[in-house]
Amino acid sequence: MxxxxxxxxxxxxxxxxxxxxxxxxxxxxxxxxxxxxxxxxxxxxxxxxxxxxxxxxxxxxxxxxxxxxxxxxxxxxxxxxxxxxxxxxxxxxxxxxxxxxxxxxxxxxxxxxxxxxxxxxxxxxxxxxxxxxxxxxxxxxxxxxxxxxxxxxxxxxxxxxxxxxxxxxxxxxxxxxxxxxxxxxxxxxxxxxxxxxxGIPQGVHGAAWEDALASTGEGKDIRLFGLEEWTVAQIRRHLRGLLEPVWRLGAKxxxxxxxxxxxxxxxxxxxxxxxxxxxxxxxxxxxxxxxxxxxxxxxxxxxxxxxxxxxxxxxxxxxxxxxxxxxxxRRDEPDEARASAEPTTGRATVVRFDDVCFTYPGTKRRVIDHLDLEIRPNELLAVVGLNGAGKSTLIKLLSGLYEPTAGRVTADGVDIRQLGAERWRQRISVVFQDFVRYHLTVAQNVALGCGDVPLDYDALEAAARDAGLGDVLDRLPDGWDTPLSRTRTGGVDLSGGQWQQVVLARALYAVRTGARLLVLDEPTAHLDVRTEFEVFDRLAARRGETSVVLISHRLSTVRQADRIVLLENGRIAESGTHDELVAAGGAYAAMFAIQAERFQRGYDDVSGADADSEEATTHG
Amino acid sequence: MADITGPSIPTTRYPMWRWAALWRELFGLAWQRMPGMVVFYFAANIVVLGGVAGTALALRWTIDATIHGDAGSAALAAVLAALAYAVNVVLADLVATPIPLIDQPAILGLLPRVLSDLAAIETLDHLERSDVLDRVTIVRRSPWMIMAGFWSSVGAVFALAQLGVTLLLLGTVSPWLLLLLAVAAVPLWCDRRGSRAVTEAELATAETFRLQQHLFELSTTPAAGKEIRVAGSAAEIVRLQAQAWQQTMNGRARASAVGAAWKFGGWLVFTAGFAAGLAVVVDGTANGAGTVGDLVMAVTVAATLRNTLHGAVTRTASVAQVSRFVEPLFWMRDHLAADRAHRTGTLVAPPVLTEGITFHDVGHTYAGTDRRALDGISVHLPAGSVVAVVGEYGSGKTTLVKVLAKFYRPDSGRVTVDGVDLADLETRAWRARISAAFQDFGRFATTFGQNVGLGDLPHLDDRERVAAAVREADADRVLRRLPDGHDTLLGRDVGGLELSEGQWQKTALARASMRPEPLLFILDEPTASLDAPSEQEIFQRHMARARELGARTGAVSVIVSHRFSTVTGADLILVLDKGRLVEAGPHDELIALGGRYADLYGIQADAYAATS
Structure with missing residues (x-):
């Protein structure tokens, strides 16, 4: 310049x-x-x-x-x-x-x-x-x-x-x-x-080790495995790498x-x-x-x-x-310009994946491969599949976070791209596996499930009830106003399970404030049994006008769904009710058998199953 | 919504001798590494002292020679003044910033020393409590600041010496001007007052500043970006970020204004004193006691005096500032000393367990809370057994295993290992016989191979051992996917690959499988984000391993879980509720008991019962 x-x-x-x-x-x-x-x-x-x-x-x-x-x-x-x-x-x-x-x-x-x-x-x-x-x-x-x-x-x-x-x-x-x-x-x-x-790349490495020393997760492992001196030695080595170029120049x-x-x-x-x-x-x-x-x-x-x-x-x-x-x-065209379609109907919607393909930029593999799928109004649809089958990508396409490389996702026949991100997202709510833990109050943490409407206290209370958050709230020193981070004054750190309940409440709050499609990605991984059971009971009973897409490894939960689809290599391999799929004796039936048998006989005598490969998320 | 207020860190005053000892330590670090540079630094400072006097004297000579019409002398004196000034400028700049040649090599000594101390604190309180974390954060940044503060303090001594030399020069003009020495104390004192206000404000706003950083981070990272977009909460997050920023900066700006007022007040007093002094000099000139050269020297010196005094003030102020880095450092060293004083343990763990681990009425309350996280736990975990800990969230499961790893000291009761009190075991030796994968396991920004190998440091780069651990944890598929295999750098922060939650978890499990002969093996919610076949496989392997270890070394395996299908095969199941042990026994017994366990188990089992 x-x-x-x-x-x-x-x-x-x-x-x-x-x-x-x-x-x-x-x-x-x-x-x-x-x-x-x-x-x-x-x-x-x-x-x-x-x-x-x-x-x-x-x-x-x-x-x-x-x-x-x-x-x-x-x-x-x-x-x-x-x-x-x-x-x-x-x-x-x-x-x-x-x-x-x-x-x-x-x-x-x-x-x-x-x-x-x-x-x-x-x-x-x-x-x-x-x-x-x-x-x-x-x-x-x-x-x-x-x-x-x-x-x-x-x-x-x-x-x-x-x-x-x-x-x-x-x-x-x-x-x-x-x-x-x-x-x-x-x-x-x-x-x-x-x-x-x-020398900064060296400094970055050194800083990462410094962070590790001062954080609870890494700090525990460092102490448990006796890595204290080793870690400090790494920091010293990287620090030297950071400083030496300056010393060489300083000498001249x-x-x-x-x-x-x-x-x-x-x-x-x-x-x-x-x-x-x-x-x-x-x-x-x-x-x-x-x-x-x-x-x-x-x-x-x-x-x-x-x-x-x-x-x-x-x-x-x-x-x-x-x-x-x-x-x-920068976008070539403003979002509104594309949003030419009709407004939301306020009722449940038919969502359709139409021959959708998706490939991450810079990679060759089709994570989603000519996928067709319909999500019907008021349906509780479960999506199962091994780690890496493309479930998370499916959610991102559904919520418009990625655009398909081929094919289209439609809502009531209208391409969601034409609907416009903002309008489409008023109709959906997603609980991601790596949901956000705001260092804000519980109330804010729940209400941020739908950030673009004014805070609705009735919906907040109702969402908390539906998510079974009451017990958590009762234990917090300032109830709804307790910040959820120990780095805040008067704040507390919740356990993984408690967080998951907060996040469920967040999603249900969005439903209360207008979302008509709720997507849950492994929502109960950290929940204990009783809570999980209660949550699903409630969810099944109170989803009302809302369609639910549930992604879960826990097939005991999945079997309650109206319909189950099995995702394999980026497309739908099996589809039907629990009983239909078990009767068909395919991959789903095999997966269910593994989990069920453990309950019937303990797990020492169960034969191993062939697990699919993991997916490295290199796209971050 | 709750308002955002800052925490108040109580500032402790530490005795002078601690500062002196620290200063000696810092000087030692520099001297040890760079003796030549240290000598040069002090020599240069002394030359600067002479230069200040030289410039002023040469200037007086110039003016007086000019008035006497002695062109030769005047020119010579002027050249000397210019040279003295030039020497001063160059050297003063050099000594003002002793980085990088003295400062940084000393950092290389100090930073690892401070961080070693931080790492040497055996318990975890200091990383988990908000008020303490504030201090730890400061301590981490402290070595650079403290080292800068140290050189500032050396600089302050020379600045004060320079002030003395300057005032002595004025004294040659009129002894009355020596009184300015006392007046100069006023701006020094006021400035310190002001900078203290600034320091306090920065501490008081540290929390909102952190919140602001957190919200900014969320806005700009893709992981959070997904949810923020779908929920349409971007505008609100950004608004809260801006609000936290403003709150922080308002507090700091106010303090800055207060600081400025003090500073100006101090200078006002000094200027009045100086003007009075000048009047005395003028009067002296009138009475023939001095020359015009004296007056010019006094005035010029006054200008440099401002700079000199200013230098002394800023340096002493930055020394005063450094107290907010030094105090947390002292605090941490005290904390470490207290931590060490608690370490009465000298015994090493036995090679094999014969009896097992016993809890005797163990209780624990987290600092700053009044709820008992563990309350009256008494139970015996037999050698060689697999123990499952179940309970609803917040029931104390994780606290229990952390007590076993000596991350917390129980505040009542005791834990014994083959009859030996855990407190009497040397912590590091005991931990050397533990392996664990915690719920919030570490994600180290290094290669995949090291992430696993760190589970058994002596075999860090032992490919075979690492590969075996990877197999053990069913992580070979993770490994196969990595572009550079074992050498793939992990962690987005350092430009490496970011793994998915499940992949990280398997990596952590592999790390926990590295140590060959643990006496205690802890799995804290190990499979939360894995699919059914993976979970199945991992449990099978770890069960087999637990049995094998149990047979070989009498190791106790503790599995924390809320998935009941995974715990039925345990020898002993502990059911916790609100920190209390409510039921204990094997699966069949607890089912027969028909209590809480049977209740919780029933819910999950029912879900599978109807078919197959």
Whole structure:
């Protein structure tokens, strides 16, 4: 990007701080930038009053310049003190807006496939503006740095004005080396950043082990298997890998420091000698000389502080990554444009998979392979299949998170793509196997099952009843308002089973607020027997107008379904009621036999079954 | 909805000697690794001290020579002033940031040391409690901050020395100016006050900040993205994220404003004092006690004085800031020391179990709660037996096995292993004889082979042993699917492959199958996300293994489960309810008893009964 475009990009980011704050920040920054020149002038004023003045009444004559001097000092301190909270607030607003924009961007969009791309995930990590090391900067840092840098030029100009008071040529004689010095300093810093970043993959590995040490799951295994020293040794090894490139560069950096010394010393010595000698010859007053001596080095300070440039360049990386994420997630056509079909009927729907195929991007295997399936209104349909048979992909296609590579999914005859993601999803609710555990209150955790309608307390209570959540709620210190994370004050961590009940309540809440198709992916894996039984009893009885698609390994549950389909190699291999499938004596019957026999005879005498292969989810 | 409020971490004040000891430790780390750089650093600081005085004196000389019309001397003095300034700038920059040459090598010593301490805490409280977790999070980041704080404190000493030199220079102009030394204490003190307000606010808002990070994470990860999209909750999540951010930043901005007010107040006092001092100098000049050069020097020094004092303040402030990293570190070291003090165990576990493991009236309450997670548990687990623990959620099943692994110390009663109190067994030696797959098993960001091999560290890279464990856990299909086999990197965070829940679970089971001769084998809900044939296969294998281990070493296998089909074959079934042991015995006995177990079992068995 050309330099000017980059500066404009940063200043655009500044807008999020809003005009009054920006104005205040500009004002104090200008004040700050003018202090060196103002101090020089105040000093010169004082000297001019004193030199040549008769001793009597000198103090009186010096009162005004002394006061002026004090005012400049106070102003400098005030500006510096006020700058801190103003900059903090500006950065907080800019970064807050940036992060919220990024979150909205990533959470929006109808399908999830683009978000799953490793490239997008990598860009989000760069763009997230949550610095994890000294090379990272937020857009707020960059925007404020840009402002600071621009206003710094004003200060430098003021200093140049003071220098020109002696002779014009002082300006280029000091300005050029000062700018060059600043430039070289930044370049050197850039090299350090590069060296540091070359070690970051090592740092990421080290951080993963640090996380492991401090988390409960990994922390338990580390202690149980005696991996404490080993883990720390990994961290040390990765840390060394992270730091060594910087050390190698640092060992060579002394040459740059020597060059820097010469760049400052030679021009400054020349100018000072000329001014001092010249003034002694009477070319200028001592006051002017004082001002020049005091200003000369401040010019080097104005350019020498590379922090602004560092903030700017690092923040731009964050902003560039954000722009790239936005580009990657951009839709060719807005969702609404496709949504041309008729509105929802409010009643149960016939959903049909029409010769649907799906292949993950970058892979060859058809996870779903010419699949035809009808989900009838008010039906309790169970989908069974071994791990990796394509059940999860089926759900993603059904909920519009993936679009079929061939064929279509229709609701009452209308392609769900035409219906529009938002409208279609008001009619469905899905309990995913890896459901979300919000570190929010129970009420929020349930109500987020249907985030786009206002909170409905009656539906909340009813959903809790249906999901059998009452016992859990009774045990929580603040009932509905208890945060579900021990990292929150007054919060608790629920067990896997308790979570699953919360999530069932979440789905049933969505049903209460309008969903007509409920999809449950292994909803009871963590539930104990009694709860599972109760939940299914309730579900079967209270689904009312709602169709239910249940995916489960537990065939004792599955057999209650109106219809069972067996998914194998991406298509429906068997379909029918439990009794029909058992009578047919196919794969389902074999699976059921395994589980049932264990109850009848214990499990030591059951023959092994041939399990299908697992599916590695490489698509994340 | 509940409001989001921050936790208050009580700040403890630690005695000076602890700081001194820590500082000595940090200096030692740097000296040990980089003695040359340390010498250079101190030498450079001393040169800077001289440079400050040199610049000021050269400047006075310049002005006085100018006034006397001595062009040669004036030019020479001006050149000296320029040189002294240039030396100062370059060296001051070098010493201001002692990274990377001194700081980072020392980090390499400090970080592993701190993390070793963290890892050495044997119990788990520090990873499970919110208030403690706050500290642990800080401790993890602390080595970098503490090391920076250490060099800041060295820098602060030199900055104060520089302040002294500068004021002495002023003293040569007028002894009255020496009084400024006392006045300079005001901004120092005020600044510290202000930065304390900032520190407190950051701690108080740590919780909302974390919440904000959590919600942001959910918005941007694909796993959560699925549900968020289908539920249409994106807008609400983003709104809550923005709200948590704003709440955090409002609190911090307020504190920042308070800090700024203190800071300005301090400088105001100082400036008044300095202006009065200057008036004295002007007066002196009038009385012929000083020259214009004196005055210019005083004024110029005043400008540098601001920087000098500022440097001293920021450095002492960052030393003060560092207390919020040092205090959690001290806390952790104390916690570790307390943890160590509890370790009375010196005995190693017996080679084989002959009697078994016995609970004697064991109770446990989690810190910060008043509910008994375990309450009066007394039971004997015979050597060589397979024990199933069942019960509804929250009944204490997992707590029970964690007590066995010494992750929690029971606060009443005791557990004995072949008659020896668990507390008397050396924890690591005891754990070396346990193997386990917990419900929230570890997912390590390393290769698949290591993920399994870590179950028996000495055989980490032993392909045959790993392959055998993989077979044992029915994980060979997981392995076959991996592009680079054993060497496939796992974990999305490090750019590796992310496994499905079921695949991770099998990997964890394989890890639990690595140790050849455990005395205790724990399976905590091991098959929750597996399909029926896999579950079947795993149970068969682990039952066989449990029997085989039981016969060989007398090992006790404890299986926590809520799937009743899996526990019927156990020798002993423990039924827990609200932390109490309500029934215990083999399947047939408990069925005959007709109590809770029979009740729960009936529900599941009925579901299968009608057909086949």
């Amino acid at each position: 050309p330099v000017r475009a980059r500066r404009i990009r940063l200043l655009r980011a500044l807008r999020a701080a809003r005009p009054p704050l920006i104005a205040a920040l500009c004002a104090v920054t200008v004040l700050n930038a003018l202090i060196p020149a103002a101090t020089a002038i105040a000093t010169a004023f004082l000297v001019s009053r004193i030199s040549g003045h008769a001793p009597s009444g000198l103090l009186a004559a010096a009162t005004v310049p002394l006061l002026l001097f004090a005012v400049v000092m106070v102003a400098g301190h005030a500006a510096e003190a006020v700058t801190v909270p103003l900059e903090f607030m500006a950065k907080a607003r800019i970064d807050g807006a940036h992060r919220t924009d990024l979150a909205r961007l990533a959470a929006g969009g109808p399908t999830v496939d683009r978000l799953e791309s490793p490239r997008v995930q990598q860009l989000i990590r760069i763009a997230r503006a949550d610095p994890r090391n000294w090379t990272e900067r937020t857009p707020g840092d960059g925007a404020v740095g840009q402002l600071h840098w621009l206003i710094g030029l004003v200060g430098a100009a003021a200093s140049c004005g003071v220098l020109a008071g002696y002779a014009w040529w002082l300006v280029p004689a000091l300005l050029v080396p000062a700018a060059l010095n600043g430039f070289l300093g930044n370049r050197m810093h850039g090299r350090f950043v590069e060296a540091w970043r070359s 950096a002394w040459r740059a420091d020597l060059r820097r010394f010469l760049l400052i010393a030679v021009p400054l010595a020349g100018v000072y000698a000329a001014v001092a000698g010249g003034t002694a010859h009477g070319d200028a007053t001592v006051a002017v000389e004082t001002a020049v001596l005091a200003t000369g080095w401040s010019l080097f300070q104005a350019f020498g502080l590379g922090e602004d440039a560092r903030n700017m360049s690092a923040a731009l990386e964050t902003l560039d990554a954000y722009d790239e994420v936005r580009e990657a997630l």
